[in-house]
Each structure stands twice: as structure tokens, then as C-alpha cells.
Amino acid sequence: MKLSRTYLPLLKETPAEAVIASHRLMLRSGMVRQQAAGIYAWLPLGLKVLKKVEAIVREEQERAGVAELLMPTIQPASLWHQSGRYDAYGPEMLRLKDRHGRDMLYGPTNEEMITELVRAGIKSYKELPKTLFHIQWKFRDEVRPRFGVMRGREFLMKDAYSFDLSPEAARRSYLRFFAAYLRTFARLGVKAIPVRADTGPIGGKLSHEFVVLAETGESEVFTAKGLVEKTPPPTSLDYDGDLEPLFAEWTGTYAATDEMHDEAAFLALPEDQRLQARGIEVGHIFYFGTKYSEPMQFAVEGPDGRAFVEMGSYGIGVSRLVGALIEAHHDDQGCRWPVPVAPYEVGLVNLKTGHDGTDGACHRLYDEAVAAGLDVLLDDSGDRAGEKFARMDLIGLPLIVTIGPRGVEAGQAEVKDRRTGAKQEVPLTGLVDYLRSAILPQRRLA
Amino acid sequence: MKLSRTYLPLLKETPAEAVIASHRLMLRSGMVRQQAAGIYAWLPLGLKVLKKVEAIVREEQERAGVAELLMPTIQPASLWHQSGRYDAYGPEMLRLKDRHGRDMLYGPTNEEMITELVRAGIKSYKELPKTLFHIQWKFRDEVRPRFGVMRGREFLMKDAYSFDLSPEAARRSYLRFFAAYLRTFARLGVKAIPVRADTGPIGGKLSHEFVVLAETGESEVFTAKGLVEKTPPPTSLDYDGDLEPLFAEWTGTYAATDEMHDEAAFLALPEDQRLQARGIEVGHIFYFGTKYSEPMQFAVEGPDGRAFVEMGSYGIGVSRLVGALIEAHHDDQGCRWPVPVAPYEVGLVNLKTGHDGTDGACHRLYDEAVAAGLDVLLDDSGDRAGEKFARMDLIGLPLIVTIGPRGVEAGQAEVKDRRTGAKQEVPLTGLVDYLRSAILPQRRLA
Numbered sequence: 001m002k003l004s005r006t007y008l009p010l011l012k013e014t015p016a017e018a019v020i021a022s023h024r025l026m027l028r029s030g031m032v033r034q035q036a037a038g039i040y041a042w043l044p045l046g047l048k049v050l051k052k053v054e055a056i057v058r059e060e061q062e063r064a065g066v067a068e069l070l071m072p073t074i075q076p077a078s079l080w081h082q083s084g085r086y087d088a089y090g091p092e093m094l095r096l097k098d099r100h101g102r103d104m105l106y107g108p109t110n111e112e113m114i115t116e117l118v119r120a121g122i123k124s125y126k127e128l129p130k131t132l133f134h135i136q137w138k139f140r141d142e143v144r145p146r147f148g149v150m151r152g153r154e155f156l157m158k159d160a161y162s163f164d165l166s167p168e169a170a171r172r173s174y175l176r177f178f179a180a181y182l183r184t185f186a187r188l189g190v191k192a193i194p195v196r197a198d199t200g201p202i203g204g205k206l207s208h209e210f211v212v213l214a215e216t217g218e219s220e221v222f223t224a225k226g227l228v229e230k231t232p233p234p235t236s237l238d239y240d241g242d243l244e245p246l247f248a249e250w251t252g253t254y255a256a257t258d259e260m261h262d263e264a265a266f267l268a269l270p271e272d273q274r275l276q277a278r279g280i281e282v283g284h285i286f287y288f289g290t291k292y293s294e295p296m297q298f299a300v301e302g303p304d305g306r307a308f309v310e311m312g313s314y315g316i317g318v319s320r321l322v323g324a325l326i327e328a329h330h331d332d333q334g335c336r337w338p339v340p341v342a343p344y345e346v347g348l349v350n351l352k353t354g355h356d357g358t359d360g361a362c363h364r365l366y367d368e369a370v371a372a373g374l375d376v377l378l379d380d381s382g383d384r385a386g387e388k389f390a391r392m393d394l395i396g397l398p399l400i401v402t403i404g405p406r407g408v409e410a411g412q413a414e415v416k417d418r419r420t421g422a423k424q425e426v427p428l429t430g431l432v433d434y435l436r437s438a439i440l441p442q443r444r445l446a
Numbered sequence: 447m448k449l450s451r452t453y454l455p456l457l458k459e460t461p462a463e464a465v466i467a468s469h470r471l472m473l474r475s476g477m478v479r480q481q482a483a484g485i486y487a488w489l490p491l492g493l494k495v496l497k498k499v500e501a502i503v504r505e506e507q508e509r510a511g512v513a514e515l516l517m518p519t520i521q522p523a524s525l526w527h528q529s530g531r532y533d534a535y536g537p538e539m540l541r542l543k544d545r546h547g548r549d550m551l552y553g554p555t556n557e558e559m560i561t562e563l564v565r566a567g568i569k570s571y572k573e574l575p576k577t578l579f580h581i582q583w584k585f586r587d588e589v590r591p592r593f594g595v596m597r598g599r600e601f602l603m604k605d606a607y608s609f610d611l612s613p614e615a616a617r618r619s620y621l622r623f624f625a626a627y628l629r630t631f632a633r634l635g636v637k638a639i640p641v642r643a644d645t646g647p648i649g650g651k652l653s654h655e656f657v658v659l660a661e662t663g664e665s666e667v668f669t670a671k672g673l674v675e676k677t678p679p680p681t682s683l684d685y686d687g688d689l690e691p692l693f694a695e696w697t698g699t700y701a702a703t704d705e706m707h708d709e710a711a712f713l714a715l716p717e718d719q720r721l722q723a724r725g726i727e728v729g730h731i732f733y734f735g736t737k738y739s740e741p742m743q744f745a746v747e748g749p750d751g752r753a754f755v756e757m758g759s760y761g762i763g764v765s766r767l768v769g770a771l772i773e774a775h776h777d778d779q780g781c782r783w784p785v786p787v788a789p790y791e792v793g794l795v796n797l798k799t800g801h802d803g804t805d806g807a808c809h810r811l812y813d814e815a816v817a818a819g820l821d822v823l824l825d826d827s828g829d830r831a832g833e834k835f836a837r838m839d840l841i842g843l844p845l846i847v848t849i850g851p852r853g854v855e856a857g858q859a860e861v862k863d864r865r866t867g868a869k870q871e872v873p874l875t876g877l878v879d880y881l882r883s884a885i886l887p888q889r890r891l892a
Contacts, residue, residue, distance in 0.1 A: 001513070005511055005513060006513040007513055007515065007564065007567065007576055007578055009566065009568070021824060030567070033563055033566065035518055035521060035522060035559060035562075036520070036521070036522040036548075036550065037527075039518045039520055039521075039522075040518060041515065041516065041559065041563055042515060042516040042517075042519045043515050043563070044513045044514060044515050044578075047515055047516045049515060050516070065451055066489045067447070067453055068489050068490060068493060069487065069488060069489050069493055070452065070487070070488040070493045070496070071481070071487045071488075072481055072486060072487060072583075072600045073519060073583055073600065074482070074485055074540075074552070074585065075481060075482070075601075076482040076485075079481075091545045092545075094520075094542065094544065094545075095542075096540065096541075096542035098540065099537045099538075099540075099587045099588055099589065102482075104482065106520070106552075107649075113481060113487065116481075117479055117487055118453065118490070120479065121453065121455025121476070122455070126828075130453055132453055132490075137518075137519055139520065141544055141545045143545065153520075153544075153673025154518045154519065154520055157529055200565070264708070327467065330539045352480075382572075383833060411700060416849040
């Protein structure tokens, strides 16, 4: 993308309402713009990251054998009367009436609707298990939205649902998502640890939160250092195989948020292993049995007669993850994106726009790099060099290539690694190969 | 995808409310399920098509140099007070109040919001032109939603907006979208003709509708046969070049809907060229000048002083297109998808699930075809052969491969072309190459 073709409005000043780094940096670097409290427009730079996060989440759901569908944002209240949650949900549910006066709502979650959808089509236990996911905007009318996209009102969520005949089969589905989540967060470039969680308003029997460690996290996490450093399951993981050993390995170490904390168990860890830190919840999985299938009368004929279907639900906060990623990857100058989720992989600075030599070299390099499959942003603006460098540091692309008149004469460009700050002179002739070999291995972790 | 892993609930009976083919077929083939009047869940099969349509629309916007962003679904009413449209819009706007009693609405369109967004970041005429698009769910509270996704209340739309310094520059932006739309619809596999349109409630100076000819269309179209058969602009089209000759070529022939019909002009066509048909509106483009920038005070310093920005907006009904595509491509047995938008490119029928020979051959072929980049649906169910064939015909995949015990023995499979009905025996050894050479050339038209 050429800067002149996209829309990247930076803010000079830090907005007063932004108290955490991700909120501040997303506003300053023109990733989002607030339209109402907790409601954001995703400008081109922010949308690029959101879509990369979404794509990785989707790929790992598909790898785990989960099929995608898409439910609407607006739901009829009648569905929620079936489960009994319409009255129970409280003021976070955005309720509305259509022009005919019918009660509707903006979906804050989809247990009721997915139960209706699958109930309508599944007649026999032979069609189970089913696991389905969707990635859709949700609305929760938080009383005090804050921290930018980390606690917004309109937010993008991946929610998945499992339907099984027996508790044993439901546990297998649960483990499938557990394993997929470990892979997902690792690929995104964050260290998320699973902690046993309270089942809360969704209810249920088994539940884990996935928490990214970050200073600005809303909850307190207690765990062992070893858990944070564990290697995620490999690409070759067989989701149809026995996942119990993997689950045992990842849940055998003490890990809890303040809500579920057991001080004695924590103190039983060797002292040099104890880790107390702040965390951001980025995923939450639940096995809740027949909590919805029973009131909504979703039963199938099994080999042993008619039984209510066993269900679970599995969420990832897709838009929240963009904020969490910045909390984990930034410095004083701005964002510092890991390659897999960087808005662009390479930033290309033309030191002297209007100078024939640098213009030519920059456009040639840009065309060549794009043709080689790299995701490149070319700063073709007429701004001063200092402004261009500050902009690249703020938006935080992994590699920044600078081409100036002297470099063109010497046949050299400067390549800076945004993470380490290391700079290197690279011959223009081999530059695209150099960039590819630096970027490609980082695209897919694990 | 294996049938056992996805969720494809077919309806045996035709739902009484479905009066047109696309509505009927989308419900029967398990593409969508209604959740409330005009509000649909997209089941896996329908979502596959929706996403392929969306991807082609996006690709052609990007090719034309338009940058993507994403605006939220919920908007503050205050924005619409700035333009004066809050009171003017009428009951099709879904209005609501949040928990603090603030007036909000579910966006039916985004002229106001995009004007606010670009106004906030553009300070100088040197940053113009800007063209931006987003693909987002909209809500219009139709008094009588009907025809399934063709006239739903919650629908997916691509809307784009252009910002220019002068009417001449705005016209160049308009022509850019005009050309992109010709390419988009051709690639989707429909014949959409541009007709001069009334500017309606959006207002403005220049407007075209893009209309797909189909018997069930809501409007009457008058044009010349030659226009329907024209070749769309090639991939190599230079969007930065002069598009006036292209525009003149495509608008030089009489074409109008009943709203704007001029009988005398139509009768001036040679009699054997006159074409009167029904049409479905799938795109609409507007140049409306300063209609929003003036009340919303979006002006920039130009070389000749301060001027209000010249704007246009450009819509494509993405979810509606799925219905329009079926209207254009179906027969008595079901859908008949063109390759670029088919939910899967190849259907693979295992004639005898449970038979070692056919199971083995089917899974080998499936793995090989998927590895070769084909989008395949394997019917691995235990249903009777007749049911499997009827299902494949109903969902309408372009090529249907059948493998049975006798075929495996003979080393042969039957390949049926869903469009022509032609059947052919193909050796199993060269089958994937055969499928690739049949599918790949059809993936990208024009």
C-alpha cells in the first residue's frame, strides 16, 4: 500500500481519556477512532491488524475441525425467553423494538440462537458431535466502557459451540478447543496461559480462561513460571486423538486469577517458581452440559433413549486481542508488531520524495517486494524525513527500509529492525531477498 | 470439507413463505435460516458463498485503489443531526437508546460517519483524493421484508465513499467505481448493466444503478441487447488513466428502469435491439457533491481558497447478490453455481460408505484434491445413493464426482457437470488433474 492511497491520520497529542498504552497508541497511530463511548471505527491500519488476528483465529478453528457459520447481530427477544435469560441478563443487553413494536436485542452472545439453529436440523445422535463457530460483532452495554477496544461496547468476538451426546464426548470437544486456543495465542505472538475459571453467568461445570500477562491487565494472576514458558502444541497435533495427556500437562500446574485463587496451593509451589502478575482475559471456554438444551428442549434419540444434548461454548475476544497485543508489544516510540499480526511487514521510507533517483528506487523496490508477496507500506508523502521516521516508529512495522539519494548512489538501503533497533546497510540488488528471508520464517510461529 | 464435519440441514418441504427461487433454494439447501422477519443466520454452506462474493467485491475495490476500513454498526444519533437526516430518514431507521438513555441507531448507511472520520484527519487539499470502502452489516427496518436475503432487514453491504477537491476530480472518482463495478459483477458471473438512476433520498447529481436481469426482479428495465453482451474491462485496466471513453461506451446505449424510463428514446432503438426485462438492483453509485460536506462543515484549504469537499457514495448489496446469483443460476433440481462463487467447486459422492474400497478411494481422492487447492465437499454420510445425488443437485456444486465399488474395481469415477448434465468416466489416476483443468480456468473470469 502506498501512504497516499490509504488513510492514516495520526494524532500529535495523546488523548486525555487514554490511560493505557494500547488505547493511547491505537488512537495516536490512526488505527481506530471513537464514534461513541466504547464504539470504534477501525481505520485502515487498525483493520489490517484486526483482519490478521481474525484470520489466525479462523485458521486454528478450522484446523481443529470446527465449521464456520454466521449469525445475525439482531436477535428476537422470544429466543431468550426460551432460555429464561431475557430477564436475567440485566442492563448490559442492548434491547430495542422494531417498527412493529417487537422486542429485539443486539446479541451479546449466541447460546440461544445456536441452540435453535442446531435443534432445527439434528434429528439423530448419529449426526453428533457438531462444533460450529462464528466471528461476529457483539454488543454489551458496559456502564463504563474504557481502555479503548479492550473494553468496548461493540466488539468482535469468535464464539464457538459444541453439541455432544454424552458428557464424555462433550469433554472431548472441550479439550479440542483447549488445544486450539493454545495454538491460536502462540501464533498471534502472545503468551496466554490457561487458568481455571469461575463459570459465571453462562453457568456450567468446567471452564478455563486464557490470560495474557500484561501490566495493565484487569485481573491478578497466580501461577508458576514454567507454565508461561511452555511450548504450544505443534501443527501436526491430531485433534481426533486423545487430548487428555496434553490437557493434563497444561492444567497440572497451579494457575488461577484472584477470583479462584487458593493461596495455600500457590504457596506450595517452590518459591523461585511463583509468579504473581496482572493479566488480560483473551479467551474463555465453558462446558455447561444441558443448561440451554433442557429449557430449550433440544434432545436427540440416542442408543439409550432420548437425551438432552451436552453443550459447551468457546470465546475469543478478537478486537480485544488487538489491544492486548499492543500491551505486550510496544515501547516509548510506539507499537512494535510481531510479524504475524503486523499491519504491514515492511515500511519503506523515501527520504526525498520528488528526487528522481529515490522515487525510482523506491517504486521499483515497492513493486518488487509486493510481487514477492511481502506486505509493504511505502511512505510516498512529501513530509520531512524526521516526520517519516517518527511515523514508522509509531505504527511499529517490523522492518523499516530507508532509501535516500546517497544510498541510491551507493546502491545501498538501510534496514532497521523495529524490535531491536539494529540497523544494517543492505545492497539494493539483494534487498527483496533479504527482506523475504527476514520476514517469512516469522510469519508462522509453532 | 467432509459432510460429517459441517452442518448442512436440508429442508424436505418448500417453505410456504418462499415465493421466489432463490429464497426457496437457500432455505431448502440449508444456506440460511430465518431468525426473525428479514433477519437470517448464514449456515456454513451459505456463508461460503457470501464470503466468496465478499472476497471478489473486496479484490476489485482494492484493484481500483480504494482503501478498506470498518465502521461500527451502531451510530450515535448526534451524527445524523449534523446532516439533518435523523428526522428525515423515517421508520426504516432502527432507532434505539443505550442504558444511559442516549439516542443511537443501527446504521442503514454511512455518509455521516465517513464524513466525520475523514473530516477529522484531512487538513489540506494535497491529501485528496481519498476513496474508502467498508463491508459491514446494515439494518433497514423494511415494513414488509420479503424474498429472503434479497430484501432482508439485516444485510451485508459494501459501501464506499470518495472525497475530492473539485467536481472534475469527483467525476474521475465516480468513473473509477463505475469501471470497478463492471468488473466485479462480471467476475461474480452475472450480467449487470448500468442504468441511469434517480438519485433518491441520498440526493445528488449523477447516479447509476447496476441491474442484474432476472425474471423475479423488482424493477422493469428497458435497454438494448447489445449492452447486455458487452465485454467488461480487462484486468489490465489502468484506473489512473482516462476512463471517459469507457464510461461513454457503457452509457451511450439507452438503458433505464421504469422510474426513469423515456419511451421515445427506447423506441428510437432498432426494434430487434429493444430489450424489456425485469431486473434486480445489485449496485448503486452516486455523485452528490457537497450535500453532506456542507452541513457537516467539511472544507479544505485548496489552491483557490477554502472549499467544501466533493463527495460520492458507492454501494454493492453483498448478501443480496447471493440471492441474485441463484435467480440467475438455477434449475428445477436446485442451484447451479458458477465456479467463482460456488460454495464448493467439487462434490465427491461415496456411493457406498462403509465399503473399504470406496471409502479408501474417496478419502485418498479428497486428500489429494484438497492438497491440489480444490475446494471439495465429500459426502461421507451413510445416506442412500439417491439421497446423496439429490443433495448434490440441490446444493448445485459445479462438478460432481461419484465413486462406487464397481468404479473402484475398474479404476474409474464418474464426473458430472452440474450445468450441462453431461457425464464422463475418468480414470482415478488422472482424476485430480482432470478436475483442476476443468475448474481453474473458470475461477477468474475476465
